[in-house]
Amino acid sequence: xVQGDPQLHYNFCILALEGPASxxxxxxxxxxxxxxxxxxxxxxxxxxxxxxxxxxxxRLEPFYKGxxxxxxxxxxxxxxxxxxxxxxxxxxxxxxxxIQGSAVxxxxxxxxxxxxxxxxxxxxxxxxxxxITKSRL
Numbered sequence: 001x002v003q004g005d006p007q008l009h010y011n012f013c014i015l016a017l018e019g020p021a022s023x024x025x026x027x028x029x030x031x032x033x034x035x036x037x038x039x040x041x042x043x044x045x046x047x048x049x050x051x052x053x054x055x056x057x058x059r060l061e062p063f064y065k066g067x068x069x070x071x072x073x074x075x076x077x078x079x080x081x082x083x084x085x086x087x088x089x090x091x092x093x094x095x096x097x098x099i100q101g102s103a104v105x106x107x108x109x110x111x112x113x114x115x116x117x118x119x120x121x122x123x124x125x126x127x128x129x130x131x132i133t134k135s136r137l
Contacts, residue, residue, distance in 0.1 A: 048075040071111035078107040
């Protein structure tokens with residue numbers, strides 16, 4: 001299933017399941033969900049940090065600055081949603097987990113779509129303006 005989904009990367013999943021974060025959680029599907037949520041939170045935080053660094057550039061084209069500001073807002077919201085997802089996982093509220101997780105994926109896609117208005121992909125823009133995490137689960 002994972003190998004056929006363009007939004008998921010098989011090698012990323014394997015690395016995540018073999019990494020140190022998996023040692024404490026991989027006992028059941030809930031544990032796998034917690035690992036995924038924590039990895040997504042780390043990726044979103046890293047992406048947000050990168051966005052904020054790029055926004056400090058002095059010669060940033062207005063189009064890209066606008067896109068980055070939108071992405072900054074989206075990723076701030078996504079991090080909150082991931083926290084809510086983790087809380088929902090811990091309370092076994094899988095309906096809320098699904099809703100929040102879907103919203104997080106939508107935020108990253110919305111960010112990338114902003115760059116496509118000028119027919120560039122966020123990760124391929126001039127000077128690689130933004131590296132969007134593709135490791136969404």
